[in-house]
Amino acid sequence: MKNNYIKFLSSGTLTTIQDLKRKGYKKYGIPESGPLDKKSSMYANFLVGNPLKNEVIETTFKGPKIKFYFNCYIGITGAESNIKVNNRKININKTISIFKNDILDIGNIINGNRNYIAVNGQFDINPAFGSLSTYEKILIGGIKGKKCKKNDVIYINKSNKVPFKVISETLIKKYDKKNYTIRIIKGPEWNILTKDDKNNLLKNKYKINSQSDRMGIRLIGKEMKMKKLLDFESCHVFRGVVQCPKNGKPIILMNDCQTTGGYPRIAIIAKKDIDLLSQINPNKTISFKIITLEESENLISYSIRKEKKLLI
Amino acid sequence: MFEIINIGDSFVSVNFKEKKINLFEISKQLEKSNIKEIENIVCSNSSIGIEYDSDRTNFKIINDKINNYLQSLKINSKKKKTKIWTIPICYDKEFALDIEKISQSTDLSKSSIIKIHLNQVYKVNMIGFIPGFVYMKTLNDQLKISRKKNPRLTVPEGSIGIADNMCGIYNIQSPGGWNIIGRTPLSFFSIYNSPPIKIKPEDEIKFKKINKKEFFKILYEK
Known part of the structure; x- marks a missing residue:
């Protein structure tokens, strides 16, 4: 154990530790955080035989260089990037054997935004509020509550040898399209939009603003005029809510978002499409399509059934 | 007495029409309900927000579960004893960053603003937005003012706003x-505390005016 560790030789653009375990703390205003692309993070854990909600390293745009000081297995999923082990290009979405002194280099992104790296075993880090997810605002999770930086070290409680696995092609998303259709369910304040607004939202393409972050994805496109708003009281918001501030520019809230918000919730992204949304590069476009709750639930159960068959 | 509506495919809002109900008590009961698919329960103004794992259930099922559970509860509007907090506040210009603006917008002198603000007993509405932020009602109508057009990039810890x-x-x-x-x-x-904040919805807050000297004394002794 003493020698089972990894070290960051470089940090990458924004590299954090995330898991899917921070539940039940929103009542104190503490967000769930966790991987923005939840499925990719679960698949990375699948590849190394870990429980699917375990911690992963989430990279953003250019990834880090990581040196391994022990033999282990890793799973990498997510964006299409230039990824190398000891300077040799490797394919992702399959179990990878790593040997002592290997250097993993998550290079530049080609399509998508984020990669997920899981190691067989658990990171030896104390959880905060049930989770290792990094949330810098109150310095919890990750390494001392911060994003990973050069020379950071993570010790690993290694698990046993794992059988080699691959993620089936049909589960892997491609991020190379110019425009994506994102499905939405009407939000509680949908009718604050004027007829023109609704038309504009559904007929036009929106660009992803490069200022988007783990709190929210900002959209550039036709602005919403909205009917005159009376005082709008703060209300529940969460990952996937499309809220529209007074400036008319919609924001899609993501994992680190506030727990209550004072803007109209014009729509909610269908759960099936939130992971995809987190991988769409800035400057690509999205268009919205309305579906019903039942349709969205069918999409969820279809993908769960598919995973049950393919993730074995 | 209440209605359950979905907001998207993984969240429901339980809305109560009756104003006298102690929502926080109900949300605490809901936490004990053992409905396994529930991931977060957040109490707000007039509703309880419930986030659920839609990979394991759907709206119809969770709606029935929550509905049955709430029906089985004896919801009484009788008040439990509420906790009252007395919070020291310093209105010195070093800390009261917007008091000039409040004064202009309300047409009140600074001393009247302070007097009106101190005169009220506030009720905690919800905790949220950012970690530990306390929403309280009700501000005296004379102090009513809309949010700043351009939010501040950093509001210091301990700041009290309206x-x-x-x-x-x-x-x-x-x-x-x-x-x-x-x-x-x-x-x-x-x-480092559990829970990280002890002030909770339905608690009452009174403010006590302190001067700058007292402010720093308390700050250094804490």
Whole structure:
């Protein structure tokens, strides 16, 4: 154990530790955080035989260089990037054997935004509020509550040898399209939009603003005029809510978002499409399509059934 | 008495029409309900927000479960004893970052603003937005003021702000758009405490005016 560790030789653009375990703390205003692309993070854990909600390293745009000081297995999923082990290009979405002194280099992104790296075993880090997810605002999770930086070290409680696995092609998303259709369910304040607004939202393409972050994805496109708003009281918001501030520019809230918000919730992204949304590069476009709750639930159960068959 | 509506495919809002109900008590009961698919319960103004794992259930099923559970509860509007907090506040210009603006917008002198603000007993509405932020009602109508057009990039920890008909405490440093009227030297949020904040919805808050000297004394002694 003493020698089972990894070290960051470089940090990458924004590299954090995330898991899917921070539940039940929103009542104190503490967000769930966790991987923005939840499925990719679960698949990375699948590849190394870990429980699917375990911690992963989430990279953003250019990834880090990581040196391994022990033999282990890793799973990498997510964006299409230039990824190398000891300077040799490797394919992702399959179990990878790593040997002592290997250097993993998550290079530049080609399509998508984020990669997920899981190691067989658990990171030896104390959880905060049930989770290792990094949330810098109150310095919890990750390494001392911060994003990973050069020379950071993570010790690993290694698990046993794992059988080699691959993620089936049909589960892997491609991020190379110019425009994506994102499905939405009407939000509680949908009718604050004027007829023109609704038309504009559904007929036009929106660009992803490069200022988007783990709190929210900002959209550039036709602005919403909205009917005159009376005082709008703060209300529940969460990952996937499309809220529209007074400036008319919609924001899609993501994992680190506030727990209550004072803007109209014009729509909610269908759960099936939130992971995809987190991988769409800035400057690509999205268009919205309305579906019903039942349709969205069918999409969820279809993908769960598919995973049950393919993730074995 | 209540209705359950879905917001998207993984969240329901339980809305109560009856104003006298102690929502926080109900949300605490819901936490004990053992409905396994529930991931978060957040109490707000007039509703309880419930986030659920839609990979394991759907709206119809969770709606039935929550509905049955709430029906089985004896919801009485009788008040439990509420906790009352007395929070020291310093209105010195060093801390009351927006008092000039509040004065201009309300046409009240600074001393009247302070008097009106101190005169009220506030009820905690919800905790949220950012970690440990306390929403309180009801601000005296004379102090009613809308949020700042351009939110501040950093509001210092302990700042107390007003917006619309509410008063709020920033227990951590954060960006924010409320009009800052003063600051408390006490901090009510810590990641090392469990729970991280002890102030809870339905508690009552009174403010006690302190001067700058007292502010720093309390700050250094805490």
